[in-house]
Amino acid sequence: MGLPLMMERSSDNNNNNVVELSRVAVSDTHGEDSPYFAGWKAYDENPYDETHNPSGVIQMGLAENQVSFDLLETYLEKKNPEGSMWGSKGAPGFRENALFQDYHGLKTFRQAMASFMEQIRGGKARFDPDRIVLTAGATAANELLTFILADPNDALLVPTPYYPGFDRDLRWRTGVKIVPIHCDSSNHFQITPEALESAYQTARDANIRVRGVLITNPSNPLGATVQKKVLEDLLDFCVRKNIHLVSDEIYSGSVFHASEFTSVAEIVENIDDVSVKERVHIVYSLSKDLGLPGFRVGTIYSYNDHVVRTARRMSSFTLVSSQTQHMLASMLSDVEFTEKYIRINRERLRTRYETIVEGLKKAGIECLKGNAGLFCWMNLGFLLEKKTKEGELQLWDVILKELKLNISPGSSCHCSEFGWFRVCFANMSENTLEIALKRIHEFMDRRRRF
Amino acid sequence: MRLIVPLRGVIQGRGGLFVGSLIPCCLFYFLQLYLKRRRPPPSDPTELPRTSSLSNLFSRGNSIGRVRVSSRAVPVAKPSDSPYYIGLERVKTDPYDRITNTDGIMQLGLAESTLCFDLLQRWMSENLMDSIMQSDDGEFDISSIAMYKPFEGLLELRVAFADFMSRIMGGNVSFDPSNMVITAGGTPAMEVLAFCLADHGNAFLIPTPYYPGFDRDIKFRTGVELIPVHCRSSDNFTVTVSALEQALNQARKRGSKVSGILFSNPSNPVGNILSRETLHDILRFAQEKNIHVISDEIFAGSVYGDKEFVSMAEIAELGEFDKSRVHIIYGLSKDLSIPGFRAGLIYSFHEDVVNAAKKLMRFSSMSVPVQRILISLLSDVRFIEEYMKAHKQRIRDKHIRFVEGLKQLGIPCAESGGGLYCWVDMRSLLTSYSEKGELELFEKLLTVAKINATPGTACYCIEPGWFRCCFTALADEDIPVTMERIRQLAESSKS
Numbered sequence: 001m002g003l004p005l006m007m008e009r010s011s012d013n014n015n016n017n018v019v020e021l022s023r024v025a026v027s028d029t030h031g032e033d034s035p036y037f038a039g040w041k042a043y044d045e046n047p048y049d050e051t052h053n054p055s056g057v058i059q060m061g062l063a064e065n066q067v068s069f070d071l072l073e074t075y076l077e078k079k080n081p082e083g084s085m086w087g088s089k090g091a092p093g094f095r096e097n098a099l100f101q102d103y104h105g106l107k108t109f110r111q112a113m114a115s116f117m118e119q120i121r122g123g124k125a126r127f128d129p130d131r132i133v134l135t136a137g138a139t140a141a142n143e144l145l146t147f148i149l150a151d152p153n154d155a156l157l158v159p160t161p162y163y164p165g166f167d168r169d170l171r172w173r174t175g176v177k178i179v180p181i182h183c184d185s186s187n188h189f190q191i192t193p194e195a196l197e198s199a200y201q202t203a204r205d206a207n208i209r210v211r212g213v214l215i216t217n218p219s220n221p222l223g224a225t226v227q228k229k230v231l232e233d234l235l236d237f238c239v240r241k242n243i244h245l246v247s248d249e250i251y252s253g254s255v256f257h258a259s260e261f262t263s264v265a266e267i268v269e270n271i272d273d274v275s276v277k278e279r280v281h282i283v284y285s286l287s288k289d290l291g292l293p294g295f296r297v298g299t300i301y302s303y304n305d306h307v308v309r310t311a312r313r314m315s316s317f318t319l320v321s322s323q324t325q326h327m328l329a330s331m332l333s334d335v336e337f338t339e340k341y342i343r344i345n346r347e348r349l350r351t352r353y354e355t356i357v358e359g360l361k362k363a364g365i366e367c368l369k370g371n372a373g374l375f376c377w378m379n380l381g382f383l384l385e386k387k388t389k390e391g392e393l394q395l396w397d398v399i400l401k402e403l404k405l406n407i408s409p410g411s412s413c414h415c416s417e418f419g420w421f422r423v424c425f426a427n428m429s430e431n432t433l434e435i436a437l438k439r440i441h442e443f444m445d446r447r448r449r450f
Numbered sequence: 451m452r453l454i455v456p457l458r459g460v461i462q463g464r465g466g467l468f469v470g471s472l473i474p475c476c477l478f479y480f481l482q483l484y485l486k487r488r489r490p491p492p493s494d495p496t497e498l499p500r501t502s503s504l505s506n507l508f509s510r511g512n513s514i515g516r517v518r519v520s521s522r523a524v525p526v527a528k529p530s531d532s533p534y535y536i537g538l539e540r541v542k543t544d545p546y547d548r549i550t551n552t553d554g555i556m557q558l559g560l561a562e563s564t565l566c567f568d569l570l571q572r573w574m575s576e577n578l579m580d581s582i583m584q585s586d587d588g589e590f591d592i593s594s595i596a597m598y599k600p601f602e603g604l605l606e607l608r609v610a611f612a613d614f615m616s617r618i619m620g621g622n623v624s625f626d627p628s629n630m631v632i633t634a635g636g637t638p639a640m641e642v643l644a645f646c647l648a649d650h651g652n653a654f655l656i657p658t659p660y661y662p663g664f665d666r667d668i669k670f671r672t673g674v675e676l677i678p679v680h681c682r683s684s685d686n687f688t689v690t691v692s693a694l695e696q697a698l699n700q701a702r703k704r705g706s707k708v709s710g711i712l713f714s715n716p717s718n719p720v721g722n723i724l725s726r727e728t729l730h731d732i733l734r735f736a737q738e739k740n741i742h743v744i745s746d747e748i749f750a751g752s753v754y755g756d757k758e759f760v761s762m763a764e765i766a767e768l769g770e771f772d773k774s775r776v777h778i779i780y781g782l783s784k785d786l787s788i789p790g791f792r793a794g795l796i797y798s799f800h801e802d803v804v805n806a807a808k809k810l811m812r813f814s815s816m817s818v819p820v821q822r823i824l825i826s827l828l829s830d831v832r833f834i835e836e837y838m839k840a841h842k843q844r845i846r847d848k849h850i851r852f853v854e855g856l857k858q859l860g861i862p863c864a865e866s867g868g869g870l871y872c873w874v875d876m877r878s879l880l881t882s883y884s885e886k887g888e889l890e891l892f893e894k895l896l897t898v899a900k901i902n903a904t905p906g907t908a909c910y911c912i913e914p915g916w917f918r919c920c921f922t923a924l925a926d927e928d929i930p931v932t933m934e935r936i937r938q939l940a941e942s943s944k945s
Contacts, residue, residue, distance in 0.1 A: 019772070025646040064598060066593070072592050094575070095571065097790050099789060148523040149523075151520040151522055168812075169813075173645055275515070278516070279517040307523075316637050316667075317814055318814045321634070324819060
């Protein structure tokens with residue numbers, strides 16, 4: 001009988017063990033072990049290719065816009081004699097680009113972004129280039145804003161279903177929590193004042209301080225714009241609770257009919273009271289509307305001077321290369337091009353959407369009535385034996401393994417109703433979309449027979 | 451009845467001290483309890499009553515509370531009180547120009563080189579467009595630059611960087627592309643490593659004097675502290691194990707948990723090249739204490755002295771110590787003069803750190819068109835060799851001129867072998883040998899001599915009187931101008 005060994009854990013681990021990593025490094029808040037990402041792995045291992053691998057997995061879980069690539073290609077080739085657009089010749093030339101690392105960002109580029117954002121909103125709101133803070137993508141913009149608006153253990157209210165990446169982007173390094181605002185199909189998943197109040201109360205009951213509401217408009221994964229009345233209610237709610245309102249509008253240029261989109265900027269446009277305006281912040285990026293996710297261009301537009309100043313300084317951690325800014329400044333200021341691009345892009349997305357929704361309807365599958373984005377919100381609830389998360393994931397697994405389609409289950413978007421799936425349609429050719437629909441038809445046929 | 455009688459007694463002043471005080475206290479307590487129950491549920495003190503419409507709310511002239519930012523955001527927007535930033539801001543208001551503003555402030559506070567710009571410009575004009583627009587079959591394919599690519603950087607870029615780094619670090623060490631994560635500049639590389647290696651409230655030991663930017667890069671959002679390890683002019687400001695030991699012990703006594711050691715090599719602001727022995731000692735120390743080592747080698751290609759540069763990677767590869775504790779930061783802002791491109795990287799021997807950093811790169815990744823340019827640039831071995839040779843030569847020449855000019859004024863510099871600056875001993879110009887005296891000299895340099903040099907205080911140097919002077923943005927003609935201004939200042943301070 002001996003005394004138990006007392007392992008003395010000295011304050012700096014003086015026993016030559018493996019060196020420690022931080023909580024951030026070992027945390028799984030990055031969420032990459034979830035089904036949302038597991039599907040991607042399956043795709044990586046067996047990717048569909050029209051010629052070389054026609055029975056491979058079709059990636060319908062990535063919201064990427066390739067439908068208007070040809071417009072960009074033509075523009076870049078034509079309007080780019082001797083690479084002048086890239087800044088290799090002439091002034092402002094390479095030298096300025098190479099040395100420029102000011103976190104204010106190139107003025108010409110900010111002006112171009114402001115102008116582009118105004119165009120998308122049909123001129124219904126004005127954007128001041130000095131309120132634009134550049135970040136390396138919208139992911140960085142959302143994280144940056146979260147750092148600025150909330151302290152660790154505070155919360156942001158986010159309506160469900162929401163983009164799965166938010167769990168990581170808003171929470172991982174920031175230590176901030178997400179409290180869901182539950183929405184359901186009874187009213188097309190719109191945010192109601194009751195749902196807002198309930199989410200707020202849930203946070204308060206758990207002694208969590210709410211710092212803001214973050215919405216995506218148009219919504220991901222719903223593929224639908226937020227109604228003007230809802231936006232007004234939201235702002236009203238934020239004013240009453242004295243919290244912030246962040247509107248992630250990265251799909252604003254992907255609304256099929258421009259008139260159906262109301263930006264929070266339009267609501268704020270008519271307000272003079274600074275104490276109301278200064279709680280509103282908009283996130284935008286060129287990844288979806290312009291189909292340039294590889295460029296890593298995002299922006300925070302804030303009506304709050306303090307937030308603009310702070311965000312600018314913090315953007316040192318996520319600057320857009322001056323070369324990229326320079327390249328895009330001339331493209332985005334070319335109003336003739338952008339007007340044409342926006343218009344054609346909308347039409348093509350609308351056509352795609354109609355194709356997929358019609359195709360699904362013929363297979364007996366309904367979708368939420370959408371009007372924007374690169375995806376549709378499909379309802380397979382009727383196929384579930386049990387309307388539970390497990391039931392949904394089982395169905396998702398079948399679709400992945402049997403149909404070889406990677407789509408995103410609603411549970412990964414925190415949807416409170418089971419059986420909904422997000423299906424992306426803009427990251428593939430029309431042929432591929434047809435193949436995907438064919439697979440779904442065949443699956444539904446098989447099911448009907450049994 | 452039972453309650454009322456004693457109450458009456460209290461009111462009438464009878465009942466003694468105990469009853470006289472107890473009963474009113476109890477009553478008061480019960481009154482509060484009663485009122486609390488009646489009060490509406492607790493809510494935000496600034497919450498306003500619900501109204502039916504937004505316009506109604508505003509028209510009623512309600513005073514709406516100002517919405518607040520997080521407490522961690524507050525210090526970020528404050529104007530900096532560090533002379534490092536103050537100096538940089540002042541130059542912006544009145545920058546020296548050889549032709550248009552000969553009385554302007556000479557910028558010696560920014561460690562950037564434009565000495566080989568002509569070479570870079572020529573390469574870009576010949577190759578930039580092709581490097582972005584060309585894909586394998588010669589046709590322009592926008593998907594090669596537009597689409598999502600792995601956030602940690604294209605494999606071809608990591609391969610090109612691995613080769614480049616090996617080349618500029620003397621060819622004695624090879625780098626494995628799978629240990630590498632590409633970042634949008636050295637700043638996020640530093641921050642991401644801090645996030646991965648230390649928790650909020652932990653600390654890194656850092657030899658002084660150190661680059662003032664580290665305060666922001668590390669402390670802003672991670673909450674990691676920097677504990678200075680003071681170095682002295684007697685050692686030419688080289689860190690010693692005994693100083694590290696002392697700093698670590700003091701930290702422990704204070705209850706601080708030290709997660710690692712961070713240092714720059716070549717060092718900034720002194721310009722030391724750390725010897726093989728010193729690097730070895732640092733790694734052994736880290737092994738003994740079971741902490742990390744972060745080597746910021748961003749000036750590795752800007753070595754002009756006789757001493758050869760040795761990367762910490764080389765020491766790690768010796769296999770004597772657990773190399774998973776070794777992490778390196780690199781970037782192209784200094785060696786290749788393209789800070790605007792935002793090209794940096796983390797190189798780590800720890801698989802989990804690489805994996806975590808890869809995932810964190812979604813917040814700071816390099817744009818794909820820029821990656822394509824760099825693949826082309828870094829793989830052009832002939833150009834790189836020509837460039838690096840010229841780069842080192844031109845820094846060396848400039849360094850000699852600058853140091854000689856100061857020597858003529860009786861102002862010595864610390865020994866240095868790398869970087870884009872020198873560590874100047876201006877103790878003879880101090881009116882008092884103190885931090886105050888140094889800051890006064892800084893102010894005089896800025897306003898009278900119109901020179902922005904970074905004072906040692908901004909770099910946490912324990913000995914007053916030292917200034918970092920970056921000379922690589924100076925044309926040869928600017929040097930005598932600078933020296934003359936210093937000479938005049940020296941004369942006036944003598945009188």
